[in-house]
Each structure stands twice: as structure tokens, then as C-alpha cells.
Amino acid sequence: MQVLLKVVRQTSDSAPQIQTYSLDVEPGNTILDCLNRIKWEQDGTLAFRKNCRNTICGSCSMRINGRSALACKENVGSEVARLQTIATTIANGSSNHLNETPTITIAPMGNMPVIKDLVVDMTSFWDHLQAVDPFVSTAARQIPEREFLQSPEERDRLNQVGNCILCGACYSECNAREVNPDFVGPHALAKAYRTIADSRDSQTEERLEQYSKGTKGVWGCTRCYFCNSVCPMGVAPMDQIGKIKQEILDRQNDQTSRPVRHRKVLIDLVKQGGWIDERKFGLKVVANSFRDWQGLVSLAPLGLRMIARGKFPLSFEASEGTEEVRSLIETIQRLETEPQ
Ligand code: SF4
Ligand code: SF4
Ligand code: FES
Numbered sequence: 001m002q003v004l005l006k007v008v009r010q011t012s013d014s015a016p017q018i019q020t021y022s023l024d025v026e027p028g029n030t031i032l033d034c035l036n037r038i039k040w041e042q043d044g045t046l047a048f049r050k051n052c053r054n055t056i057c058g059s060c061s062m063r064i065n066g067r068s069a070l071a072c073k074e075n076v077g078s079e080v081a082r083l084q085t086i087a088t089t090i091a092n093g094s095s096n097h098l099n100e101t102p103t104i105t106i107a108p109m110g111n112m113p114v115i116k117d118l119v120v121d122m123t124s125f126w127d128h129l130q131a132v133d134p135f136v137s138t139a140a141r142q143i144p145e146r147e148f149l150q151s152p153e154e155r156d157r158l159n160q161v162g163n164c165i166l167c168g169a170c171y172s173e174c175n176a177r178e179v180n181p182d183f184v185g186p187h188a189l190a191k192a193y194r195t196i197a198d199s200r201d202s203q204t205e206e207r208l209e210q211y212s213k214g215t216k217g218v219w220g221c222t223r224c225y226f227c228n229s230v231c232p233m234g235v236a237p238m239d240q241i242g243k244i245k246q247e248i249l250d251r252q253n254d255q256t257s258r259p260v261r262h263r264k265v266l267i268d269l270v271k272q273g274g275w276i277d278e279r280k281f282g283l284k285v286v287a288n289s290f291r292d293w294q295g296l297v298s299l300a301p302l303g304l305r306m307i308a309r310g311k312f313p314l315s316f317e318a319s320e321g322t323e324e325v326r327s328l329i330e331t332i333q334r335l336e337t338e339p340q
Helices: 031-042 076-090 123-131 152-156 169-173 175-179 186-197 204-211 226-230 237-250 258-273 278-285 293-308 322-337
Strands: 002-009 017-024 061-064 067-070 103-107 114-116
Touching: 002 031, 017 031, 031 076, 031 103, 061 169, 067 169, 067 226, 076 103, 123 186, 169 186, 169 226, 186 204, 186 237, 204 237, 226 237, 237 258, 258 278, 258 322, 278 293
Parallel strands: 002 103
Antiparallel strands: 002 017, 061 067, 061 103
């Protein structure tokens, strides 16, 4: 079959340009096969990373038709079928586009600067991984015991996160990382959960404190789900971030922890009015209902800006569906507390 590959090309000091290559391929050929053929038969200057060709090394991650994926995993047939499904949906069932030559778009990963063409500088990706201290602490080793023993069940808890091949696909698509360069990213926090879940590690409390700081750690995640949807190894980083949050929340109460208070106040206010009364939200969460003076002072600039622009809500009207919302929340809360 004939396909067009539109490749976004650039060097670190130039604007991106699209170059189109035409190839005669089999549907089962991978995107990496296509790139190899372009490099070997048409254009030796095209730059991309690869190594194992077998979804093991994580080197060949790039944006294929708009989402980060491994070039050695995705093949032409499935990409074309995917594009046709999307095009048919957009065209409301029309199949006119099926006669056109299929076009596959290839671009470098996001959230990292381009070095050349599809090769990005992954320094921040590795630095953020290093920042979560992703190694099992050896302090728990019992001398003279020579091995860290684990039961099969304890080892099973590490399987999912252990599948990470550090390809960068999740980091490339992470919305939180895009707006907050300090956020360590889904790959790092998935690895962080691996150390917390590891029965041999002896630094759980210190780790939880570290991962809970500001928006660098778990509280920086916006729960956009993109990392889960692109991860080629089923690591589900957002789920692992959720597990770390739960470990943190289990150890704290709403007086000592702002994240815990945030959750509780949010639910209480929605129960009261069907939606959030913004006048109370900041005061209850950030200022801890006037108990936290530093928090109260930190709210002042925002409050004054809102008043100056006429955006400070002076009154609150409960939502029409308050009764239903309250009943839903109460049902869930009851189910959560009932014994299984
Ligand atoms: S979590 Fe998944 S997407 Fe992220 S680096 Fe690991 S394997 Fe790649
Ligand atoms: S769910 Fe969180 S960590 Fe995952 S991509 Fe979205 S913001 Fe990033
Ligand atoms: S080349 Fe190793 S994962 Fe694709």
C-alpha cells in the first residue's frame, strides 16, 4: 500500500518544517520500519532514536498522529485504520476520505527541546527521575542476612510499575509538566510509587513527605489521564500517583494537611450548595478558617485583584440540583463506610 509520511523536522536553532515522504509498505510494517526505509533509501539526514526494535529499550518514542507512542510498536495498518475511524467520525459517517492516500504524521515528543528532527533532549526527564530518589533504601538490610527476601505477593505489587521502560511518552504528553517545569512528571512518580510499594524499602515516611511538597510532586498532577492513555507498557502512572496520594492522606488530617482539607472542604461545600461557594473555599482551605494567618495573607493579593476587577462574588446562590447532588454524595459516603 502507498502511504505518505509527514515528518516534522527541525534543528535546535530553527523553526520546524514538515517534509513529506512517499513509501510503498505492508500494513504490518512498523512506523520504525518506515523511518528506517526513509533514512536508508531516500534521506540519510533524517534523525531519530532506535535500538531494540522490540518495545523493550524505550528509545523510539515520538508523536505518531498526534500522540506519543513507540515507533517500533505501532504499525502502518493500525495507524491508518485509526485515522480512518477518526475521519469518518468527524465527517459524520461519510467515507469520501477513504480514496485519499493515507497520511501518517510523525513529530518529536513534547515537553523536551528538540536537538534534531525526532531526537529530543531528555535531560529534564532524567533529572526529574533522579529527584525522586528511585532506589530501594538498603538501610533495611538485616545483617548477616545476605538477601532481601520478599513473598510472591510482595513482589507482585511491583509488577505493573516495574514494566516502565522509561520511554518518555507520558512525560511528553503531561499537561502539568507543560505548565510547571518543576513538576517531576508521571514517569518519576510511577517510579516513586515503586519504592513506596517495595517491602524492602525503609524510607516510606521521608519519601511521602518529599513527594507531597508543593506542586513538584503528586499534588502537581492535574489528573488529565494522558499519561495512562499513552503509556505503551500499561504502567498507568496516574493510578500510581493516586496511590501515593492515598498513602499521604491516610497519615494526615484536615487540620495538619492542606490537601486533606482541600478535599474535605470541596465535598462539604458541594453538599451544602450543589456547587462551590468560592467566597468560602479559599478561606476554609488556604486560611484554614482564619487559623492559618500566613495562608490568609497569601490570599490577599488575589482577593484584592478580584475585587478591583469586579470578579469577587458578593453573594452565593445554591444550584438547582443541590438535593440530588447531596443525595449522591451521601450515598457514596455511606457505601465507603459500609463493611464490604
Ligand atoms: S510510565 Fe509508561 S509512558 Fe511513562 S516512561 Fe514508563 S513506560 Fe514510558
Ligand atoms: S494525569 Fe497527571 S501526571 Fe498524568 S499526564 Fe496528566 S497531569 Fe501529567
Ligand atoms: S526501538 Fe526499542 S522500544 Fe522501540
